[in-house]
Amino acid sequence: MTVKRSSLNEILKIAEILCNQRGVRLTVQRRKVLELVCAAEGPVGAYEILDRLRESVDNPAPPTVYRALDFLLEQGLIHKLESLHAFIGCSHPSHPHASQFLICSDCGGVSEIESSGISNSLRQAQERTGFKTKRPVVELLGTCAQCQRTAVPKE
Amino acid sequence: MTVKRSSLNEILKIAEILCNQRGVRLTVQRRKVLELVCAAEGPVGAYEILDRLRESVDNPAPPTVYRALDFLLEQGLIHKLESLHAFIGCSHPSHPHASQFLICSDCGGVSEIESSGISNSLRQAQERTGFKTKRPVVELLGTCAQCQRTAVPKE
């Protein structure tokens, strides 16, 4: 159910290139946090990252993590899942895009989709209303195809 | 910018009818919380509701509010704005619908829209992926038409 993702090294390499191009600094902590987010199977909470950070950093505090996360969000290297209070690596950070997610409540799997249909209809809604979107949040919470099949086979 | 809403009394009346039809109880607290949410100009946080509840309830605690909110959410009488950690009255609770919101970061205004285009494209994405949505979250964060006009008239 999770999106096919590039290897961790590949992601980090792309991140470095993007940050260089943009003239922003992918510092050690930021890189480490990105690594932790992307290495995770699914979405990870900030304090989960904080815990894992303890293995490589002396005595990390919440602001350390949140600062790194803010940076990574700004750079589009990760996304925030508002409905889960969690973060997940972007599966295609190179080009800007409206993040759209399918979030399975059964297995916890999250897949990032990029539906032009959704993007278009969102754009149309904006045109109609004159609203100018800075950050779209599209999160569908439900059950993935896999979990529907393995669901309680009662009756 | 806020959606044209029915009068408070009208909303409460509809809520009562709906709850009766469904065989669930719109108790005093639930009704009071609904009233507070719907009377607010914009989205309200749980602890904001808690504060306002002090005026009519002896010594309310967080669970009191959250329980009422949970009930109202289940009944579709209010919506939760995930990106704001806040709640807002539903502008058309009588029929089920995917909640879609335009949230202005400048004025704080929120309007609930019901775009069939968005609904359709979401449905299509589900059909393609086999995902079954229980709760869709569509929140566009940005600037409303009004605030764009009144924006800094520099240069």
Added chain:
DNA sequence: CCGATGACGGTATATTATAACATCGGGTGA
């Protein structure tokens, strides 16, 4: 050197949400 800037460390605290357990009151069937 000086001042501005950006990243970071560290403490404390704010904000949002839930766990856990006691109580109460209204049906409902023995």
Added chain:
DNA sequence: TCACCCGATGTTATAATATACCGTCATCGG
């Protein structure tokens, strides 16, 4: 009637998420 259940509520404590604030340090351009 009464024992029982169950949904709603009261109460205390705590979990989980997020930010304010202040000081330090390094870098860069004058």
